[in-house]
Amino acid sequence: MQKNGQNEERKSRLLACAEQNRAGRGRLLPLRLAAAAVLAAALLALFGCSAKETEVSETFFVMDTVASLRLIGDKEQAESLLKQAAALAQELETRWSRTLPDSSIYRLNDGETVVLDEETAALLAQAAALSVETGGAFTPTVSPLVELWNIGEADSPPSREEIAALLPLPSPDFLAQARAGQPFSLPEGCRLDLGGVAKGEAANRICALLRESSLRGALLVLGGQVSCVGTRADGEPWRIALRDPDGQQGETLAELRLTDLHIATSGDYERYLEFEGVRYCHILDPETGWPPETDLRSVTVVSSDGARADGLSTALFVMGLEPSLAFWREAGDFEAVFVTSDRRVIATEGLADCLSFSNGAGGYRFEFTS
Ligand code: AMP
Numbered sequence: 001m002q003k004n005g006q007n008e009e010r011k012s013r014l015l016a017c018a019e020q021n022r023a024g025r026g027r028l029l030p031l032r033l034a035a036a037a038v039l040a041a042a043l044l045a046l047f048g049c050s051a052k053e054t055e056v057s058e059t060f061f062v063m064d065t066v067a068s069l070r071l072i073g074d075k076e077q078a079e080s081l082l083k084q085a086a087a088l089a090q091e092l093e094t095r096w097s098r099t100l101p102d103s104s105i106y107r108l109n110d111g112e113t114v115v116l117d118e119e120t121a122a123l124l125a126q127a128a129a130l131s132v133e134t135g136g137a138f139t140p141t142v143s144p145l146v147e148l149w150n151i152g153e154a155d156s157p158p159s160r161e162e163i164a165a166l167l168p169l170p171s172p173d174f175l176a177q178a179r180a181g182q183p184f185s186l187p188e189g190c191r192l193d194l195g196g197v198a199k200g201e202a203a204n205r206i207c208a209l210l211r212e213s214s215l216r217g218a219l220l221v222l223g224g225q226v227s228c229v230g231t232r233a234d235g236e237p238w239r240i241a242l243r244d245p246d247g248q249q250g251e252t253l254a255e256l257r258l259t260d261l262h263i264a265t266s267g268d269y270e271r272y273l274e275f276e277g278v279r280y281c282h283i284l285d286p287e288t289g290w291p292p293e294t295d296l297r298s299v300t301v302v303s304s305d306g307a308r309a310d311g312l313s314t315a316l317f318v319m320g321l322e323p324s325l326a327f328w329r330e331a332g333d334f335e336a337v338f339v340t341s342d343r344r345v346i347a348t349e350g351l352a353d354c355l356s357f358s359n360g361a362g363g364y365r366f367e368f369t370s
């Protein structure tokens with residue numbers, strides 16, 4: 001009964017969203033998706049803009065990834081917002097990067113006391129809450145392990161002894177005490193890595209800026225995060241393709257049609273180390289210190305909150321399919337698409353009206369779940 005009630009609620013939220021789009025009243029829910037995992041650009045057909053509307057776009061490098069932004073609206077306004085949005089992304093990177101020496105996170109990790117700005121305090125609090133909610137599958141104090149594995153640079157995995165020496169990781173509970181304008185420091189031996197959530201929060205901030213304008217729509221891709229605001233030039237929802245983890249660039253498993261949501265994808269094909277025939281991905285199980293022994297190849301989360309989509313896609317990847325589905329049923333405020341190692345593509349039923357499977361692709365089986 002309760003499950004049916006939740007499903008109905010989900011469905012009506014998405015229907016309300018579609019209804020408002022049809023009525024041309026713009027956006028409702030914000031959300032995001034992984035850029036490498038999403039072939040957004042390839043699928044976003046541009047239809048004719050009205051006489052006064054135009055599309056401007058830019059691709060830039062930020063937060064260690066390729067970002068792209070497309071804006072539709074008045075030319076002058078769109079060009080100005082393009083600059084502001086790119087500058088905001090760079091600015092947030094200079095606060096949240098683990099590796100830029102002047103960033104707040106770098107300084108905290110270096111043992112300094114830092115007076116927190118509002119955005120950083122909010123991000124730390126959200127990371128702490130996500131960690132509690134996911135039972136530690138998302139753990140922002142994972143930094144020492146991330147540094148040890150150094151996926152992307154290292155050519156072999158660390159030893160069992162090196163990994164064991166870093167466990168257990170310090171609890172991130174203390175982050176809940178982060179307050180804007182207050183001095184903050186980390187407990188001894190604790191280092192932060194917000195790589196699993198920072199792009200999503202940056203997307204939240206950038207979309208908030210764009211929503212204040214009278215633009216018709218925008219599509220932001222930040223690595224594995226895609227966010228859409230409003231609609232395409234023709235008033236239709238944005239189209240976002242989900243990539244086949246085994247496929248070449250052009251092969252997709254499904255297409256989402258969305259407005260005002262964030263879509264985040266975490267997968268084992270984004271960044272990994274291949275050693276003696278074994279693939280070690282960049283997401284780590286905070287309990288074991290190793291990449292998770294998961295039955296998933298990728299997880300895509302659709303949410304009105306970019307940081308939540310980002311953090312949850314990372315956490316659900318660690319949890320595996322069945323615990324993730326139980327988590328989804330309990331949470332009731334996001335939707336997801338799972339690609340499993342045994343070639344199933346499972347979408348939560350709240351996406352039924354806005355997701356099309358690429359049936360027949362790559363020998364996959366497709367299903368909705370409730
Ligand atoms: P994503 O690509 O959003 O899934 O984030 C992966 C990034 O988050 C990694 O590159 C690490 O910086 C960090 N990370 C890895 N494992 C975890 C974890 N279990 N919890 C939180 N952050 C993680």
Ligand code: MG
Pocket residue numbers: 195196197264266309310311312313314
């Ligand atoms: Mg993430």
